[in-house]
Amino acid sequence: MSAPTAPAAPQPPSAAAKRPRATPLRAHLACARMEFRTALTYRTSYLSSFAMMLLQIWLLTVVWRALYDGRTEVDGLSLATMTAYATLTTLQYQLVSPWRSSPIDQRVREGKVAIDLLRPVGFPGQMLAGQLGWASSAVPVLLVALPFALLIGAGQAPASTAAGFAYPVALLGALLVNQLLGLLLGMVSFWTLEVTGALMAYRFIAQFFSGALVPLWFMPGPVRLAAEWLPFQATAYTPAAVYLGQIEGSGIAVALGVQLAWIAALGALSAFVWSRARRRVMSQGG
Structure with a gap:
């Protein structure tokens, strides 16, 4: 009779087993943190954008004071309200800006999207988290610019x-509406590979109809009506007008409801476009 074999000694858990399992929230936060650090890496560009923002605030203040030409009000709007609006929209646009484009087109051209698709979280979620991380890099700038x-x-x-x-x-x-618009624009690259032309047109349209250049209350009737029916006004005009009391009372709830409706509509549209874009990637063997 053979001797009984000794029970195998318990093996220590592997490093992979010890590592906490990544949750979707942790994965999205990692994407956001990575883009936040990337934005701060390019310090020359970061500091130059900070300097340009301060210069823009000062120039807008000078221009509006000159346009008022000593008058305290124009069409019932005081000079203080107008300069505050110009300053607020400039500060906001460090967070909510059409110039902060989605990196999707570059990842599609370089084939990196294939790696993105292998990750345990959805591609649109990765891109949105990264965009939000990049936008949050503007917070230190805003903390310094506000006292100025x-x-x-x-x-x-x-x-x-x-x-x-x-x-x-x-x-x-405003931040969520802008990021969803950027996501939609970026996903166009699955069909065109290049979105530079579309991005240039988008930047001009978004900046104008958002009210960042000219407040909606100064726009002619038909132009203002068009702006109110487009999602861009939710990214700049709405928060600034709420802050300055140009939207008040029940109008605040209506304005926030319009933003929420745009978030839902753009989110649904993004999901639909991604479902089509993913089929295109799979059909090309990506």
């Missing part, structure tokens, strides 16, 4: 307590 804006007299407090509480919600809505 107050110093030159181009800033002011929220128009009311309700405006103060509603503004961060409106700003978050």
Whole structure:
């Protein structure tokens, strides 16, 4: 009779087993953190954008003061409100800007999208998280620029307590609308490979109809009507107008509801476009 074999000694858990299992939230945060660090890596570009923003705030203040030509109000709008609006939209556009494009077209051209598809989280989620991480790199700039804006007299407090509480919600809505628009534009590259021309047109249209260049209240009737029916006004005009009291009372709830409706519509459209784009990638063997 053979001797009984000794039980095998328990093996220590492997490093992979010890590692906490990645959740979708952790994965998306990792994507955002990676893009945040990438944005801060290019310090010359980062600091130059900061300097240009401060210069733009000062120039806009000078221009609007010259246009008012000593008058305290134009069409019922005070000079202080107008300079505060120009300053606020400039600061906001460090977070919510059509110039911050999606990296999708570059990843499609270089074939890196094939690696993205192998990751345990969805491709649109990866891109949105990365875009949000890149946008959040502007927060340190804003913390420095805000005292400068107050110093030159181009800033002011929220128009009311309700405006103060509603503004961060409106700003978050503006950020989400802008990121979804950027995601849709980026996914066009699955069909065209190159979106430079479309991006140039998008930047001009988005900046104008968002109210970042000219407030909606100064636009002619038909142009303002068109702006109100497009999603761009939700990215700049809405939060600034809420903050300054140009939208108040029940109008605040309506404005936030419009932002939410655009987020839902653009989210559904993004999901549909991605379902088509993914089939295209698979059909090409990507």
